[in-house]
Amino acid sequence: MNNDNSNFxxxxxxxxxxxxxxxxxxxxxxxxxxxxxxxPAVLTRLATAISEITRNVVQHAGAPGEFQLGRVSAxxxxxxxxxxxDHGQGxxxxxxxxxxxxxxxxxxGLAGTRRLVDEFxxxxxxxxxxxxxxxxxxxxxATPAGxxxxx
Numbered sequence: 001m002n003n004d005n006s007n008f009x010x011x012x013x014x015x016x017x018x019x020x021x022x023x024x025x026x027x028x029x030x031x032x033x034x035x036x037x038x039x040p041a042v043l044t045r046l047a048t049a050i051s052e053i054t055r056n057v058v059q060h061a062g063a064p065g066e067f068q069l070g071r072v073s074a075x076x077x078x079x080x081x082x083x084x085x086d087h088g089q090g091x092x093x094x095x096x097x098x099x100x101x102x103x104x105x106x107x108x109g110l111a112g113t114r115r116l117v118d119e120f121x122x123x124x125x126x127x128x129x130x131x132x133x134x135x136x137x138x139x140x141x142a143t144p145a146g147x148x149x150x151x
Contacts, residue, residue, distance in 0.1 A: 003126075006072050006073060006074040007073045008071070008072050008081055009072075010069070011071060012067075012069045012070075013069075014028070014030045015066055016058060016064065016065040016067050016086070017058070018058060019055075021054065022058060025051075025069075025084075026050045027055045028067075029047060029071060029080070032080060035134065036071070036138060038078075040135050041067070042136060045136070049113045049134055050082060050134075052109040053110075053113055054067055055109065057084060057086045061086040063086050063087050063088035063089075064086065065084060065086030065087075065088070066083075066085050068084075068085075069082050072135060076141070080136050081133065081134070082133070082135075082136075083131065083132070083133050084131070086130055087128075087129040088129075088130065089127075090126045090128050090130055091124040091130055094110075096114045110122065115121075118135050118136050119133075119135035119137075120132075120133070120134055120135075130140070
């Protein structure tokens with residue numbers, strides 16, 4: 001939803017370099033979602049999704065990354081947007097890691113994360129790094145496969 005009618009207000013930004021950064025990102029995300037009164041089950045999904053995506057940066061990117069968290073609103077809906085990016089090696093065919101039947105070294109994390117969120121978007125190419133955008137909306141029923149952003 002980066003180029004739609006939503007409003008984004010950044011609440012936090014931090015570098016992702018080591019496993020301690022993964023834990024800090026998870027803490028910040030869960031804390032901000034708690035302030036917005038997301039239900040406990042969503043807090044758990046959100047913390048897990050943040051852990052999976054930020055851990056991918058530490059373990060697979062080959063370069064530091066960045067975690068951004070912000071409040072997002074569109075019409076009468078509000079939620080949280082998480083953007084995790086890196087300038088690492090990138091992924092040649094990112095769609096192959098989103099296929100539920102193919103779990104490579106990145107696949108379980110990406111495909112599993114997509115199932116946890118309300119909206120999911122992945123941009124990556126070799127040598128250009130990777131950006132993953134996740135959204136959680138208050139009051140929106142959970143979607144089992146994470147509806148792609150902008151769909």
